[in-house]
Amino acid sequence: MSNEKSLYIGGKIVEGSAVYSITNPATMETVASINGASEKDVQLALECAQNAFSAWSTTSVENRIEWMMKLKNALIDNEQPLREAVHLEMGKSWASTHDDYSMLIDSLDYYAKLIKEKALLDESQSVADYQHQITRTPIGVAAAFLAWNFPLLNIAYKVGPAMAAGCPLIIKPSQKTSLSACVFGEICKSIDLPNGVINIVCGDDQLVGDTISASTIPALISLIGSASVGKHVIKTGATSIKRYSMELGGNAPVIVLDDADLDLASDIVATMKTANAGQICVTPNRVFVHSTVHDEFVALVKRKLENVKVGFDKSQDIDMGPLIDMQAWERIDKTVKEAVSEGAVLELGGDRPVGLDKGAFYAPTLLTKVSKDMSIYKNEVFGPVVSIIAFSELNKVIEAANDTEAGLSSFIFSKNKEVASNIAKQLAFGEVHVNGICYAINLPHCGLKQSGTGIDCSEFALDEYFAVKRVSTAL
16 A cells, blocks of 8 residues: 555545645554645535536436445455555554444445435325425535544445435545545545545645635535534534534443443443543443442453553454554543542553553553542543442432533443333433443434534434425426
8 A cells, every 4th residue: 555645536636735644653653645635625626526416416326326336346345455544544453443444335335225215205295286296305515524533434424325315525534544535535536436426635624624614515514523623613614504414522421320230331331441542432431330339340340451452463452552642642641640639549540551652552541539520520531541430329320421511422231121211311312322332324323412413324314415305386
């Protein structure tokens, strides 16, 4: 795989003008040079997408599905370079890169099948002296601003529904992880995908993002990122009326009741906090444990965290890689040390893993006696840190769980189905997981409150790319 990559605009590989480097956070070595976009390049992508809309939106569903399957087959043929790109730009373990890659295949398969079914659902009805034809029409050019934590999975969330609906797509990957997006663009070029149907514009996050947001061309802007970035995008996009679909992070609570399967609960918490180095928007952030099982639960989590293998070696069975960069390392280390100074107890970790003196590796960390006044309680950690809070009263812990501006994911562990169901109804989160965790392309991924608007995955995500149109004809 060449270590110099360029943009993909209008069906062509385009040499950008703002060169920047991609650094592997595990080795701190430069792994790629990206020819990033200037404002002129971004404008070109916008125009190419707009020019493609007329033809692509009127292309038959069958033809769009053919292109989706052609792209899927090319992605299958290029699994190794796609996964290698993620492996290098994030330092992810080789095994975990499969989750990123496989979602691309799942998304194209799922939305190809779904759009074929949806195409038969246009309604016609006669009322009084009129016949009413209700159809769905592609909304227009879509732009996707992606987070760095799952470079290919985040592309998958957008490419499947956009292609199926007939909306040309402009993808802006994070500047930190744009290598895999460039490889994806090369694959689109290799199959001669119709010009402008997909465009990849990498570069300075603010320059590229603001140029797209401020344009009147996009009809839909989707974002995976933080609430502050979401507000900025909406403010910058006020040049025209646009539709927004945004997943803006979370502050997920876990409620472990006294009758919970503690081995199961501790395993899910430990695994979720170390998978992708805890850099997952839905990962547990505040773990509320009933006081009668608190000590046992803490011991189980500690044991599981101690057995997590941290590193960067393609030939080894690695559980956890590094954080995205040293800036993230310093932020998390500062947060942990601040929590300890405020009264939290450091049970494990809180520094580099033993033997890993280079790279952005942070040891799996366990804190107890965390309280609501600490910043680690209030803010999303986005790292391998488990914060445990003891509780004794159910009504108060539900109130505490909901006491956050975020509302993405939440977790309940209890063997009493009725009690768990009652708690689930009271939790103000878009996703509630009871005694397990499940994500798939056919399940809606959505948040409440400040965790965003709109939906990724499932048939509901496809609806984001359509507008409803009514034609009423006098009989």
